[in-house]
Amino acid sequence: MQPRAASERFFDTAFKRLALIAALAVAAALLWITCIVALRALPALSEFGLEFLVTSTWNPPRNAYGILPSMYGTVVSSVIALMISVPIGLGVAIFLSEDYIPPGVQRILVFLVELLAAVPSVVYGLWGIFVLIPFLKEITPLRGPGMLPAALILAVMTLPIIAALARDAISNVPIELRQASVGLGATRWETIFRVIVPAASSGIIGGIMLALGRALGETMAATMLIGNSTNNISLSVFAPSSTIAALLANQFAEASGLQVAALMYAALILFAITLVVNILAQVVIRRLQRI
Amino acid sequence: MADEQAIFPDSEPVIDVENWNVYYGDFLALKGIFLKVPKNKVTAFIGPSGCGKSTLLRCFNRLNDLIPIFRAEGRMTYHDQDLYASDVDPVQVRRRIGMVFQKPNPFPKSIYDNIAYGARVNGYQGDMDELVERSLRQAALWEEVKDKLKQSGTAISGGQQQRLCIARTVAVQPDVVLMDEPCASLDPISTLKVEELIHQLKENYTIIIVTHNMQQASRVADLTAFFNVQVVDGKRQGYLAEVDRTEVIFQNPKEEATQQYVSGRFG
Numbered sequence: 182m183q184p185r186a187a188s189e190r191f192f193d194t195a196f197k198r199l200a201l202i203a204a205l206a207v208a209a210a211l212l213w214i215t216c217i218v219a220l221r222a223l224p225a226l227s228e229f230g231l232e233f234l235v236t237s238t239w240n241p242p243r244n245a246y247g248i249l250p251s252m253y254g255t256v257v258s259s260v261i262a263l264m265i266s267v268p269i270g271l272g273v274a275i276f277l278s279e280d281y282i283p284p285g286v287q288r289i290l291v292f293l294v295e296l297l298a299a300v301p302s303v304v305y306g307l308w309g310i311f312v313l314i315p316f317l318k319e320i321t322p323l324r325g326p327g328m329l330p331a332a333l334i335l336a337v338m339t340l341p342i343i344a345a346l347a348r349d350a351i352s353n354v355p356i357e358l359r360q361a362s363v364g365l366g367a368t369r370w371e372t373i374f375r376v377i378v379p380a381a382s383s384g385i386i387g388g389i390m391l392a393l394g395r396a397l398g399e400t401m402a403a404t405m406l407i408g409n410s411t412n413n414i415s416l417s418v419f420a421p422s423s424t425i426a427a428l429l430a431n432q433f434a435e436a437s438g439l440q441v442a443a444l445m446y447a448a449l450i451l452f453a454i455t456l457v458v459n460i461l462a463q464v465v466i467r468r469l470q471r472i
Numbered sequence: 473m474a475d476e477q478a479i480f481p482d483s484e485p486v487i488d489v490e491n492w493n494v495y496y497g498d499f500l501a502l503k504g505i506f507l508k509v510p511k512n513k514v515t516a517f518i519g520p521s522g523c524g525k526s527t528l529l530r531c532f533n534r535l536n537d538l539i540p541i542f543r544a545e546g547r548m549t550y551h552d553q554d555l556y557a558s559d560v561d562p563v564q565v566r567r568r569i570g571m572v573f574q575k576p577n578p579f580p581k582s583i584y585d586n587i588a589y590g591a592r593v594n595g596y597q598g599d600m601d602e603l604v605e606r607s608l609r610q611a612a613l614w615e616e617v618k619d620k621l622k623q624s625g626t627a628i629s630g631g632q633q634q635r636l637c638i639a640r641t642v643a644v645q646p647d648v649v650l651m652d653e654p655c656a657s658l659d660p661i662s663t664l665k666v667e668e669l670i671h672q673l674k675e676n677y678t679i680i681i682v683t684h685n686m687q688q689a690s691r692v693a694d695l696t697a698f699f700n701v702q703v704v705d706g707k708r709q710g711y712l713a714e715v716d717r718t719e720v721i722f723q724n725p726k727e728e729a730t731q732q733y734v735s736g737r738f739g
């Protein structure tokens with residue numbers, strides 16, 4: 182046998198090194214950002230400690246800061262958004278992976294759904310301000326920006342993520358499983374809900390978690406629509422609220438001193454929330470894949 | 473072509489195929505099939521690759537309905553009921569005519585749920601534990617998996633998976649069991665177990681098995697159907713060349729092509 186050519190060996194090692202450098206660079210960037218944010222948050226951390234998480238005041242003139250309302254708004258707007266976009270997205274995914282419609286039409290629909298993800302969030306925000314909120318004011322007690330329009334727009338924004346990823350996961354389920362189920366005398370619906378969707382569940386959950394991450398961190402549309410009420414929590418979806426991302430976007434420009442530190446602290450909390458969501462997603466997916 | 477009524481005079485036909493043609497789009501895959509499948513016997517389909525054995529098998533339980541370009545002509549009856557009549561529910565057909573596939577395809581569920589699934593969708597009311605055990609015993613798998621029924625059906629060996637699929641099929645207590653090369657991915661020992669199982673199942677079920685293994689056909693089948701391919705206008709179409717008692721097909725076939733195929737001198 183001939184030894185491998187020197188050039189081939191060179192490219193092999195060169196590629197390995199490059200890949201390693203790229204991977205390390207990503208990890209380093211993440212670490213660096215976290216460190217800087219944590220460092221700048223230190224004054225607020227030492228001033229407020231964990232109290233920051235349970236306080237409902239955000240008062241720059243008095244230098245009193247707490248992000249409970251924004252945390253509440255972040256989580257609740259995302260949860261409401263997902264309660265809407267998960268069933269619809271899953272339905273769209275199932276519809277688009279079954280043979281209800283001619284393949285040509287199907288391809289166009291898939292493309293359109295994916296296009297929803299390409300609309301910039303500021304456009305969604307504008308649409309929300311000029312179309313959705315006036316419309317909601319007609320039919321609900323809503324009086325202006327608030328939780329409901331923000332959550333609805335977040336639902337629209339997360340829908341294509343869920344639909345696209347769930348569709349991928351569903352169409353990756355081997356045809357043999359469908360045949361096995363149908364061959365046992367299961368109906369189309371029994372097959373979809375008891376075999377196909379469970380078999381695709383890790384991909385579907387992955388899509389949901391990605392969508393949740395997107396909703397939690399969405400800044401532009403939330404800032405434009407949620408009303409930015411940082412000082413009180415209202416259980417009504419018609420009342421203004423706030424999210425951590427919206428809080429940051431609204432205040433960083435004029436902030437100084439302890440307010441910057443408080444904003445950095447809030448950013449750290451947002452980062453922690455999304456991190457926890459991602460870790461949970463990994464755990465759930467691993468669990469499901471074992472079966 | 474021999475008349476199967478004469479081949480097995482005591483056995484009423486369970487499935488009766490008359491002048492059956494199958495198209496995939498414009499492509500005529502199977503042409504002019506006449507076949508009577510005798511009750512409580514094992515019928516083997518043999519023939520070269522691409523001659524339409526799996527296609528015909530999937531016609532019996534209407535699994536080809538899943539293929540949009542599939543189209544069939546002719547008459548196919550099951551206990552004198554037209555299988556393709558417009559008022560026939562394919563779901564009901566598949567409950568009576570079960571199938572084991574060439575590639576083991578257990579569900580990504582526990583071993584227990586793999587078996588229980590078919591029974592549940594069929595509205596089975598009896599004791600599920602008992603059904604699971606009985607089906608696994610019938611498929612000669614019980615001893616190997618009785619302590620890990622909660623484990624995934626995909627985390628066992630390929631041979632065990634195939635026997636699990638067989639257990640899953642018999643658990644819905646069909647009338648006919650279709651097997652498409654059930655031993656293609658099995659080692660000789662698992663193959664023998666499956667063949668023993670076929671012998672037992674024959675008492676209660678009618679079995680149709682596709683196989684590329686001539687010894688297997690001669691060991692398990694009562695009736696053997698040899699399918700062949702003919703080239704018409706440059707297209708390969710499958711047809712049923714000869715069907716007879718297995719001994720006749722293997723020892724004294726009427727067709728030259730059958731003789732060549734079963735003795736391995738084909739093509």
Ligand SMILES: Nc1ncnc2c1ncn2[C@@H]1O[C@H](COP(=O)(O)OP(=O)(O)OP(=O)(O)O)[C@@H](O)[C@H]1O
Pocket residue numbers: 496501519520521522523524525526527528539708710
């Ligand atoms: N889903 C399909 N769409 C189009 N053509 C098909 C389809 N399934 C089978 N065919 C064609 O029909 C013919 C018969 O195929 P079939 O799978 O029934 O052959 P077979 O006898 O089972 O072969 P093998 O022994 O290799 O499994 C082949 O020419 C094949 O290409």
Ligand SMILES: [Mg+2]
Pocket residue numbers: 525526527652682
């Ligand atoms: Mg085949």
